[in-house]
Amino acid sequence: MGLPAILSTLIGTSLATGARRLKHGPLRPGWSFKYEATVACMRATNERVVHLDAPAQREEMERLSVPSPALKRVRREQVDAGGVQAEWFTPPGAAGDSVVVYLHGGSYVFGSTRTHGDLIARIALGTGARVLGLNYRLAPEHPFPAPVEDTVAAYRWLLSTGVRPERVVFCGDSAGGGLAIASLVALRDRGEPLPAGAVLIAPWVDLECSGASVVAHERFDWGDKRMLLHWAKWYVGEADVRNPLVSPWYADLRGLPPLFVHVGSAELQHDDGVRITEKARAAGVKAHLEVWPEMVHNFQTFGEGFPEAVRGTAKLCEHVRGVLAEAAPR
Incomplete structure (x- = not known):
């Protein structure tokens, strides 16, 4: 097309x-x-x-990517992050010791630092931090646990360069939001140092799609349960959909760093965001939830031409700046 x-x-x-x-x-x-x-x-x-094969889906989504003013204001550089294809987005005057690790959405099937480049660039500009966008491996060619393994490998590589974990914040949207939590759980279980926090945009944490909003909000949002289950099947492969690293809704969240969750009141993943926040709080994790009225899935990605996307991204960046400031050397 x-x-x-x-x-x-x-x-x-x-x-x-x-x-x-x-x-x-x-x-x-x-x-x-x-x-x-x-x-x-x-x-x-x-x-x-959704009816195309995976390579064709990726090609179509890449075509929708267009240059934006934000992308022109950051420096981009391809990098091998511990064997994972990644890209640096560096804003003018960036603080070299602060890093946001960005995990793009796309149902684990499509998406990249190109499709999400505008949002990544706006986060870099809004936080003043370098952003490392990961192009983790995608399903169905690379089902679970490939994206989790890639995120862990890239994070280890980042720390090996001298960046301190308390100067790192994970950020992800949709599948990338679920991947952020899964990766935190994997790192915790392996006894590795955790980043300072995570920002989750409409996190997809339940790949069974059992939340009531998945059906209740179908008439408003730009996807539906049928699509989600189709993509989930490609990602889950032979694994158990209730594996905590597949669907973090089933994970033990104790010991995770603070979470900041953004969802829209009219989106499919509304209940995923609300439920994971409540579960995190019950596990003793500091978790802040913002539900944006009338908003659909990933409204922050809509670009600078939409005031809701601008305000939503600004709030995310404000939170990241606060987390990084708390960990700054005194």
């Missing part, structure tokens, strides 16, 4: 959204036309892409 077809999808969904709003009003009270049309376009894209 080339650019003309993508534009055709955008135009078609925009026209359909406009006609529907004229007759019934906005799908959600707080949604602008631009926001609703964007969600509709993303939903139409997912409905088409």
Whole structure:
């Protein structure tokens, strides 16, 4: 699907959204036309892409990536992070000893530092820290535990370069959010030093998709339970879907560093974010939850043209700055 077809999808969904709003009003009270049309376009894209094989899905998602103002303001550098393909995003005047390790979403099947480059760049600019984006191996060619192994290997490599664990924050969206928690659990169980904290954007922590919001919010969000279960099957492979490193909802969370969780009130993963926060608190983990009204899945990735994405990313960056400041040398 080339650019003309993508534009055709955008135009078609925009026209359909406009006609529907004229007759019934906005799908959600707080949604602008631009926001609703964007969600509709993303939903139409997912409905088409989910039927393709994995390489074709990745190719389609990569095509949707476009240059952004934020990307022009950071320096990017490919790096081998302990055998894991990765990319540095360095903002002007970056503090060299502070690092955000970013784990992209994409249902463990697609996604990269290219598809998520704009958000990664905005996080680098907003925190003043270098961001190490990981291009971990993807399913179905590389099912569980490959992404967990890659994250652990890259983190070990980062520490081997002299970066102290208390100067590192994990950050991930969707599958990347679940991967962040799984990697923390894996590191804890192996007795390795943990980072200062983790920021989780709409974390996918239950690959059985048992949360009520997965069905209740299907009419608003840009995916559905059928899609999630399809991608989950590719990632889980021969493993047990309730393995704590597959679905961190089943993990013992004791001893993990502080968590900062962002979810939208209208998204599929709403319940995943709420439940993992409550479970973390019950395990004695400091966990802060922010539920953003009317927002759908990964609204922070929508770019600088959406005020909600700008405000959401700013809050995430404010939290990261606070975590890193607490660990700064006195």
